[in-house]
Amino acid sequence: MKQRSSIIGSVEALPHRVASHLSREIEGGDIIPGARLPTESQLADKFGVSRNVVREAIAQLRADGMIEARQGVGAFVMAPEQRTAIRIDREALKDQRNMEHLFELRSILETESATLAAARCTSDDLDAIKAALDRMGGEERWEDGSIEADLLFHRAIARATGNSYIHTFISFVCEQIRQSIHYARLTNPLHDLVEVNVAEHVRIYDALAAHDPQAAGEAMRRHIDGAASRVGVELTAINRGK
Amino acid sequence: MKQRSSIIGSVEALPHRVASHLSREIEGGDIIPGARLPTESQLADKFGVSRNVVREAIAQLRADGMIEARQGVGAFVMAPEQRTAIRIDREALKDQRNMEHLFELRSILETESATLAAARCTSDDLDAIKAALDRMGGEERWEDGSIEADLLFHRAIARATGNSYIHTFISFVCEQIRQSIHYARLTNPLHDLVEVNVAEHVRIYDALAAHDPQAAGEAMRRHIDGAASRVGVELTAINRGK
DNA sequence: ATCATACGGTCATCCTACAACTTCGCAAGC
DNA sequence: GCTTGCGAAGTTGTAGGATGACCGTATGAT
Numbered sequence: 001m002k003q004r005s006s007i008i009g010s011v012e013a014l015p016h017r018v019a020s021h022l023s024r025e026i027e028g029g030d031i032i033p034g035a036r037l038p039t040e041s042q043l044a045d046k047f048g049v050s051r052n053v054v055r056e057a058i059a060q061l062r063a064d065g066m067i068e069a070r071q072g073v074g075a076f077v078m079a080p081e082q083r084t085a086i087r088i089d090r091e092a093l094k095d096q097r098n099m100e101h102l103f104e105l106r107s108i109l110e111t112e113s114a115t116l117a118a119a120r121c122t123s124d125d126l127d128a129i130k131a132a133l134d135r136m137g138g139e140e141r142w143e144d145g146s147i148e149a150d151l152l153f154h155r156a157i158a159r160a161t162g163n164s165y166i167h168t169f170i171s172f173v174c175e176q177i178r179q180s181i182h183y184a185r186l187t188n189p190l191h192d193l194v195e196v197n198v199a200e201h202v203r204i205y206d207a208l209a210a211h212d213p214q215a216a217g218e219a220m221r222r223h224i225d226g227a228a229s230r231v232g233v234e235l236t237a238i239n240r241g242k
Numbered sequence: 243m244k245q246r247s248s249i250i251g252s253v254e255a256l257p258h259r260v261a262s263h264l265s266r267e268i269e270g271g272d273i274i275p276g277a278r279l280p281t282e283s284q285l286a287d288k289f290g291v292s293r294n295v296v297r298e299a300i301a302q303l304r305a306d307g308m309i310e311a312r313q314g315v316g317a318f319v320m321a322p323e324q325r326t327a328i329r330i331d332r333e334a335l336k337d338q339r340n341m342e343h344l345f346e347l348r349s350i351l352e353t354e355s356a357t358l359a360a361a362r363c364t365s366d367d368l369d370a371i372k373a374a375l376d377r378m379g380g381e382e383r384w385e386d387g388s389i390e391a392d393l394l395f396h397r398a399i400a401r402a403t404g405n406s407y408i409h410t411f412i413s414f415v416c417e418q419i420r421q422s423i424h425y426a427r428l429t430n431p432l433h434d435l436v437e438v439n440v441a442e443h444v445r446i447y448d449a450l451a452a453h454d455p456q457a458a459g460e461a462m463r464r465h466i467d468g469a470a471s472r473v474g475v476e477l478t479a480i481n482r483g484k
Numbered sequence: 485a486t487c488a489t490a491c492g493g494t495c496a497t498c499c500t501a502c503a504a505c506t507t508c509g510c511a512a513g514c
Numbered sequence: 515g516c517t518t519g520c521g522a523a524g525t526t527g528t529a530g531g532a533t534g535a536c537c538g539t540a541t542g543a544t
Contacts, residue, residue, distance in 0.1 A: 014497075015301055039525060050498045052294065055527085059257055059298040060305040064327070071526045072505035081393070085306070086328040086414050088407075101405040108408075112350040155323070163343040165330075166350075169411070172328050256528070281494060292529045297496090313495045314536035487544080496535070504527070514517075 018047050018057035026066060026077050037067065037075040086172070093180040100233050102180075106173045107224040107235060110154065113170055114204060114220035117160040118213040125160035126209055132156050133205050137198045146194075151178060153201060157208070157220075181231055200226055256291050257298035263289070264303060268319050279309065279317040328414070335422040338475065344422075345470040346477055348415045349463060352396065355412055356446060356462035359402040360455040367402035368451055374398050375447050379440045388436075393420060395443060399450070399462075423473055442468055 022043075025031055037043070040058070044051045058075060061067045065084035069075040092098050117125070135149035154174055158167040200223040207216035228235050264285075267273055279285070282300070286293045300317060303309045307326035311317040334340050359367070377391035396416055400409040442465040449458035470477050 016305075019305070041525085052297075052498070053496090055294075056298055056301040059301045063258075063261070063302040063305060069526065070506080072507080072524080074506095074525065081397070081413055082417055083414065084329060086410060087326060098406070101407050104405055105407045105411065108350065108354040112354075151323070163346055164340070165343050165347045168328060169347065171323055172325065175324055283494090294528065294530085311495065312537080314493080315538080316494065485544105488542090490541075491539085492537105493539100494535100494537080496533100498533080499531085500529100502527100502529080504525100506523105506525080508521105508523085510520090510522100512517105512519080514515100 014049050014053045015056035015060070018043070018049065018054060019060045021047070022057060022061060023066065026061075027080075031077050033077050033079040035077055037077065039074065088172075088176050090176075090180065093176070096233070099177075099180065099231075100228075100235065102173065102177060103224065103228040103233050104235055106170070106177065107221060107228075109166065109170050109173060110157075110224055111217045111221045113154075113158045113161055113166055114208065115213045115217035116163070116166070117157045118208050118211055118216035120162050121157075121160035121208055121211075125156065128156040129153060129160065129205060129208060133201055136201060147178065150197075150201075151175070157204075160208075196226065197230070256295045257302070260285070260289050260291065260295060260299035261302045264299060265308065268303075268308060269322075273319050275319050275321045277319055278315075279319065281316065330414075330418050332418075332422065335418070341419075341422065341473075342470075342475050342477065344415065344419060345466065345475050348412070348419065349466040349470075349477060351408065351412050351415060352399075352466055353459045353463045355396075355400045355403055355408055356450065357455045357459035358405070358408070359399045360450050360453055360458035362404050363399075363402035363450055363453075367398065370398040371395060371402065371447060371450060375443055378443060389420065392439075392443075393417070399446075402450075438468065439472070 022037075031037065038046065040051050040054050043054045047054065058067065058069060062069060062075075063085065064087060065078055065082055067075050067077050088102075093102065121129075132149050132153035136146055136153060151174055155167065155171050158170040161167070200219070204216060204219040204223060207219050225235050264279070273279065280288065282293050282296045285296045289296070300309065300311065304311060304317075305327065306329060307320055307324055309317050309319050330344075335344065363371075374391050374395035378388050378395060393416055397409065397413050400412040403409070442461070445461040446458060446465060449461050467477050
């Protein structure tokens, strides 16, 4: 295979690189919605790859509803409103302000999740939540698995709402935050803060077990605020205005 | 080109059909997380398509974090928790119960969105919200564009929170609901209900303009409840337990 | 037993060719 | 003049084969 000169340098696979490049061009407004993309051949030439690679890249963007391809005509970029998928740019989360916004969203979702769960959870749900809590405060307290248990705890609560979309959205947001924190090497909190963390979880569980929606919501909100501040993010107290 | 016999019948493009088929197999648990998929060649034979088509399908699933391909080894399905994208199955929304859940999620997001917006919105934000409101109650009241204006209204509020993730999530959820309703031919509400709809929007706007977070949240929550019932979805009143 | 190497399997990329489809222009017919 | 039909050109969709890169394992020499 002859060596081709690519205008983009990275370690990622070629199709992903092309997709990211196109995605950034679209997000950045270089190509306005409704406009036609260059032909596949032109893109292949431009990026120094084969048409196959371009097609795989476009397949990804098409799956997100970012562009639409019409046979015999061309590929067109769609309005950002009608995307069929949500994807969060990991790079953007390096910005502290974005991280703050993500935590704010999480606070909203999780607070209401706890509220609903308190009203609806079954004893099976409570068992699952308790199991995660035990793993967190038990022998795995200082292990790496404790953050896994943390995730399990929150997802078990979300599942207890009986609403699969809430579960999906919360899982997604939590996972994004987890990976960002892991990436930022902030994965080793001080030990005394771990104790605080566990205590907060216990309070949430108690409220859920007591089927007290308001207390559960309150405890969860305080927990998310605390978790945020523990990684250096301060949430404005405006939300949940009451 | 010789005619190939495909085991899946539809009008969609081949890669999308293959991707959907694999996706369903994974979601349905036919292939457990961690397991390896058949090789690209095997899949190509199984579906009666070329390897290129299979690769495009896999490219889509890979972009969602649903499967991970390792060169020289194979493609593996990932745990559903660590998806890098949220995608909502349009088919599943035909189920009234799922629709109810989606509305519940929307209620949570939008109520808090209005609360935050009331506290943070600038005069520019208010202008944008007002513009959408005028389009809704104005000459386009009976037109098809009124639902577009409706969306604009809600997205303008979400934007006024200053939190891009809230804006993204709300846009996404609203768009899913809109398309589902449109698909279900429920797009022609009774005229007197339209009047109610406009009145609810006005109340929201007034609360925002008065910078009253609590009133804005309340008005929004009632509006979403009303909008849900207007399309035949009843939300349980448990949420926002107070 | 240990280590280096060869080998087969698999994904990654490239290439070419053709099919299906759309658009546009042009010419024949009304 | 206007419509209609048709064909050329361009674009995406699909097929199929070839080669490179990479991994895991078996083989064989030390």
